[in-house]
Amino acid sequence: xxxxxxxxxxxxxxxxxxxxxxxxxxxxxxxxxxxxxxxxxxxxxxxxxxxxxxxxxxxxxxxxxxxxxxxxxxxxxxxxxxxxxxxxxxxxxxxxxxxxxxxxxxxxxxxxxxxxxxxxxxxxxxxxxxxxxxxxxxxxxxxxxxxxxxxxxxxxxxxxxxxxxxxxxxxxxxxxxxxxxxxxxxxxxxxxxxxxxxxxxxxxxxxxxxxxxxxxxxxxxxxxxxxxxxxxxxxxxxxxxxxxxxxxxxxxxxxxxxxxxxxxxxxxxxxxxxxxxxxxxxxx
Numbered sequence: 001x002x003x004x005x006x007x008x009x010x011x012x013x014x015x016x017x018x019x020x021x022x023x024x025x026x027x028x029x030x031x032x033x034x035x036x037x038x039x040x041x042x043x044x045x046x047x048x049x050x051x052x053x054x055x056x057x058x059x060x061x062x063x064x065x066x067x068x069x070x071x072x073x074x075x076x077x078x079x080x081x082x083x084x085x086x087x088x089x090x091x092x093x094x095x096x097x098x099x100x101x102x103x104x105x106x107x108x109x110x111x112x113x114x115x116x117x118x119x120x121x122x123x124x125x126x127x128x129x130x131x132x133x134x135x136x137x138x139x140x141x142x143x144x145x146x147x148x149x150x151x152x153x154x155x156x157x158x159x160x161x162x163x164x165x166x167x168x169x170x171x172x173x174x175x176x177x178x179x180x181x182x183x184x185x186x187x188x189x190x191x192x193x194x195x196x197x198x199x200x201x202x203x204x205x206x207x208x209x210x211x212x213x214x215x216x217x218x219x220x221x222x223x224x225x226x227x228x229x230x231x232x233x234x235x236x237x238x239x240x241x242x243x244x245x246x247x248x249x250x251x252x253x254x255x256x257x258x259x260x261x262x263x264x265x266x267x268x269x270x271x272x273x274x275x276x277x278x279x280x281x282x283x284x
Contacts, residue, residue, distance in 0.1 A: 005031040006135055011044035011070065012037070012096065013062045017117065019097075021057060024121060029129045041065025045073040048073060052088040055131055058116075058122040060097040067095050072240050076274040084113050089138055092131055096111065179229035182210050184217035190218055199248040203241035213266030237275040238262065252281035 010024070012018035025032055032055075036047045041062045046071075048056055056074075058067030065073070071093055081087040113127050120169040147251040179189050182193040193210055202222045210217045227235075227243060237243045248264045252273070255261075260281050261275035273281065 002125045003139060005033050006055060006132075008055040008057065009044070009048055009050070009051060009053045009091075010034060010037045010057045011039070011041070011062060011067065012057070012059045013039040014059075015039070016060075018117075021119060021124075022174070024119065024124055025128070028121075028125050029132070039063070040068040041067060044070040045077075048074055048091060049077055053091055054089075055094065056091045056134055057096055060095055071095075071112065072276065075276055076240060092134055094131070095125060176228050178231055181218070182219060184210060184219050186217075186227045192216060195230070198245060200244040201230075201235075201268060202243075209232060211267070236277070236280055238277045238280070239272060240276075242271055244271060252274045254278075254281070 006018065006029075010018055010021055012021065018039070022034055025034065035051050035053055038044050038047055039062070041058075043062045044056070044058060044062070044067070045065070056071075056206060058070055058154050060067045062070075074090070074176070077085060078090055093113075094111055095114045097114060097118060103186045113130060115123060144227065169182060179195050182195060182198065184191045184193055194214065197212045198215060201223060203212065204218065204219065204221075207218045208223055208226060210219055210222050222239060223243065230243065234247065235243050236246050244262065246263065248266070249262050250265050251263045253261050254264075258278065260270065260278045262281075264271070264275060
């Protein structure tokens with residue numbers, strides 16, 4: 001039985017660079033089918049989830065969401081493998097960056113690959129060789145018989161992304177000052193909310209919900225802006241859109257599927273922990 005050609009998605013916001021990468025891939029990997037080319041991080045995640053390609057080339061810096069954030073969304077939303085292990089394996093990720101120092105620092109020890117702009121043809125050829133070898137390994141009879149490749153691939157990708165997204169993995173410059181008080185405006189009234197009283201922050205479109213035991217506020221900010229100002233020892237990110245105060249967590253319930261849900265002191269709702277952050281809640 002003939003193996004279908006590998007499928008790829010390219011996410012690059014500079015059209016000339018995207019076209020150049022596609023042309024180089026066509027020369028180095030003629031059977032590769034580029035199923036989509038997108039120019040922003042949000043569409044990169046959406047199209048990858050919809051098309052389920054074998055390989056993704058993600059530019060680090062893109063409008064809306066970065067390549068890392070797009071990959072984070074994939075790791076959180078990728079379909080769970082079936083009970084028999086069948087299902088589309090998590091795609092192999094290649095990050096493209098214009099910053100060599102960033103690439104070396106963030107990706108040197110990772111199994112994912114990276115390319116530095118302008119992409120060198122010889123470096124791309126080496127990358128293609130590694131991708132082809134890994135795809136061949138996925139399709140080997142022994143791997144198929146194990147019936148666990150999709151699950152293993154997803155868990156490996158989650159571990160890699162967890163390291164890349166860790167605080168300070170690619171930090172540059174000094175840390176911003178810690179946020180002590182949230183100023184939440186409602187009409188002409190400004191509520192001063194001590195950060196120590198916040199149980200969790202949740203992204204809500206162009207706002208962030210700031211939730212305490214007594215009430216909640218909306219502030220016009222992004223979670224990306226707030227996160228560097230919070231003490232990571234106190235506030236834990238548990239989902240790309242949720243940050244909780246660790247001391248407020250009462251229970252963490254792990255389902256058979258691996259899903260983790262949290263209950264917080266003083267709140268009736270439960271919060272879901274994504275795959276990337278489930279490792280934070282392990283019994284001692």
